[in-house]
Amino acid sequence: MKNQTKTRSKPTKIKKGKNPFLIPTFRFLFVTISVMLILLLYVSQSSVTVFFEQWTSISLQWILNILHIKTRLTGNILLLLDGTQIKFQIVPDCTGIFPLIILISLLVGYPSSFVKKFYGILLAFFYTFLFNYLRLVLLFVIARKSVHWFEIAHIFIWQVSFVFLIVSYFFWWMQWKRKIKQK
């Protein structure tokens, strides 16, 4: 903790009458929200939404087949063929695209060099999708055993885990960026 206060950089002072866009925090917020809106406008188009849903459904069924979990795919609905035999509808929230959009927006908005942002986004892409597939596979494993535990895992654990995913990745990237700078 002591080291942290020692390495603390001076807060940026705001002069009266200065253009708010020149204040780093406002610029960060403006860029982040703008990027987020642009990406969401693109992703919210039905053709893009359908593509992501289909892609997630097909790839998930492929992974489940490898793990010997039998399912039948109809459109974006996956039906468990054994255990509780429940149906899963893959919706945009299941595709992992929203955490990725948040991370891309934060990394683009945060003041840093293009290369660091590029590596950050590239790693975020793999990190988010890997995490999402792990989440989906585990949900299927739980759902095979119990619908009740599936509801708890789906709503409580995984919703919360996305918060930890984003916060942990973003702060890890900030630390990594600083370490690279110090080297």
Add this chain to the structure above:
Amino acid sequence: MEKKNKTEITPFPIAFDFISFFKPFFLGFSIAFLILLPFTSLLSTGKVVIIRWIISLLFRNNPPYIHQIPFYRSISISGPTFFGLCFAHSKTKPMSSFFSKKNLIPFSLAVVLLWILELFGNLLEIIVTKMKISSFLPNFTLAFFLSVGSISFPLLLWFLLFFRLPRATGT
């Protein structure tokens, strides 16, 4: 050289140590989440009452049907996220200076704002679905206010508050 220094300026007056920041965040989030959990049902009922009232004003003749949300589906994660971030931030300085009277007002306002944004998202979702505009607008509204907003709004609001706090306390 001057240009290089300019790009390296960080708006956040803290050198983040990932582990020492994430641990209190996790603790703060868990505390807030566990405190809110017993009140989730009450909060969702309150939210539905407000939404029904606004909807009845907007669609006097033919209001859409709104069902009561099961308690586990109405868990709000934006509040605990915001509290977790503020809690972790408070660990970087004496807690009393962070949660001082001056800072408690913007903190409380931010919590209320987060709740209003969530309510607004639910309301917009119902309106655009009722009006059957297209699939694009409900998709976008839902994604912005609920899916993305529930995580990004507290984070961005914390950044805004975080920046203001040193000024308020005179550091």
